[in-house]
Amino acid sequence: MLNEALWHAYAERMIDGAAAAAALACFLLLTFYFHAAPRAAGDGRVPTLVVLGSGGHTTEMLRLLGGLDASRYGPVTLVVAASDTTSAAKAAGMLPLDLDATWATIPRAREVGQPFVAAVPTTLRALCAAAAVVYRARPRLVLCNGPGTCVPVAALGVVAGARLIFVESWCRVESLSLSGRLLYPVAHRFVVHWPRLRDRYPRAEYLGRIC
Secondary structure, eight states: OHHHHHHHHHHHHHHHHHHHHHHHHHHHHHHHHHHOOOOOOTTSOEEEEEEOOTTHHHHHHHHHHTTOOTTTEEEEEEEEETTOOSHHHHHHHHSOTTOOEEEEEEOOSSOTTOOTTTHHHHHHHHHHHHHHHHHHHOOSEEEEOSOTTHHHHHHHHHHTTOEEEEEOOTTOSSSOOHHHHHHTTTOSEEEESSHHHHHHOTTEEEOSOOO
């Protein structure tokens, strides 16, 4: 009986915490809607926000950035997770030399294996950090390819009025990543590397292998 009572009390606290998190998220979204509109760079270029992820996500994104026209897109803000210790080193050898790039770091919303209930406070922290990055960068374009870090950044970028291009990872052959499924409804362009994904998702574009 005591254990049941404790469980109900714990569940109620979790529900209250989730409600508070939802209220804060709504407040942030409304704040962005009214105050974080994108702006053009002083030289007429398109301010761009790019989210990197450790491992293959970063390698694929850096290959994409190799074809970015620095005279048209910039400044570029490269966003990485605080626990990502490899992306900066990879970028040093793969980023175009003429790219006007700066770095920003945000905490992960949820670490691998972390229980979803325990992820509520970390998600809020990540959301607030992502809001600060998007507010400073004021991007007109957000480019990402699937790391979990990209979801709050991309969502807030869209709310702020930026266009979102999502390029699904080359390794996703049969189904979309979780990030892809979450951002599929709001992405302005959604690119996949395999025809069968285009057939399953009507809004997806198949351009062949591009990274």
